[in-house]
Amino acid sequence: MITTKEELIVRWDTFLNKIEQRFDDILEQAQQGTTHLVSQIEYDSGSIGSAWSGIKGQLYELREKADHTWENKMDGLFGDRDDVTSKERIEQFNKYEDLSHRMENRYNEAQVKAMADAGRKIYDNVMQHINTNKIHNCKQCGDQMDIVVYSFMAKNIKCHSCGTVNSYEPDPRIQALEHYTIGALADEHVIDLVIKEANLEHDIHRLHDLRNEIGTEEKKNDLRKILVTTRQERIRQYYEFMETNVPDKASYYARQKEERLKWAENTKHN
């Protein structure tokens, strides 16, 4: 039987710690499972993606459990006490929200790393079977053509000797690298900025609790500005990584970058 406010807080803290420990266990097992699965992949990381969707489901169940415990038990127990102020009750609830936010960040970091590791393995597999020095000759006159084997798009190339247009289709395994490897590595490249954005959004959301205090709106506006610049930097770095590593489609990624930057500037945040 709970008799003091402190005992109630300890009970809640203990419960949340157990949730976080369970999450730590899940993440560790997932990372071990990923290492094993990555060692067996050939040219696609679909199975890794499926596994981490399942892990996300586990994270969701843990959060639901904590949420229900607050809603159905702890909120009432704190609320019934005369020695717990409204602000203190919110602080206790915020412990759950902070934990949920931490778990989400850690999941995202781990998932991005898993996909990037898979991407690197796929790249190694592909490069073992590709001869980047392979010579292609014109189908009309037989002269050597200037063809880049490591490319991502089919292209038409005019022979410099006879003028015949030859069509070149890259190895499908290289084309698939754009998605399975380079995209995954681009995500890894910007993950710190993704986490920073998520933290800023969380901080802005947290300021809502202090909306009646003087200065809160100014703090929120300052954070929103940092959020927009962080987001823009993330978009810039992601697309520049893609432009550099998929040079065949550099202009496509450059256009995507400009569109996303405009969106980032116009996004409203509460």
Added chain:
Amino acid sequence: MFWNTPEEDNDHYESYKQKVIQLKTKFHEEIDYIRSVAQTTVANWHEYLKTVEVTPVGETQRKQAQDTGLPVPKIAFPSEYRAVLVILDIKMQHLVDDLANEMRKANANKTLDLLEEFVSEYLDRMIVDELKRYLDASKPKISVSDIFANASTSLNKYSTKEVGDKSYSIKCSSCGAARLEEDQYDECFYCGTPLFSN
């Protein structure tokens, strides 16, 4: 004319507030008891069903659910659990109504608000939420190794079996002339035959 509602005095407020708290405690105790009995043994659970006059489901119904692939908890069948929650809901509603009537007679408006809060937070969705909680808890637990075992069935499913790059040139099917412009998609320069007809 203005209604002059008498203010609820402090003694009244404290006394009725305690009654609301007691009601909440009673509710939690009842729910906790149902949850705990549903985790003991079938005999205990059936004994409890007798006390609340709920008929347990037969073996046929249990088997039917299993045959369709639904998770069947070992002890309390979901419809039995729900029936018990309905009875609890009716019981709590009676208690709430009695207390609310008492408060109205005493003009205990502030504590009436507390009672309404209790009803909306705990009772309005009690059957739906508690049943969902029970069904979720009854589902077989999926472990991380189950997830990876399942994922490994799609290992390399999308790995392309097609290997190798290729280069070729499009020639006119009539005269054999080569394609001479990179954006030439219409006719042969030499004889005018469409280059890409079927």
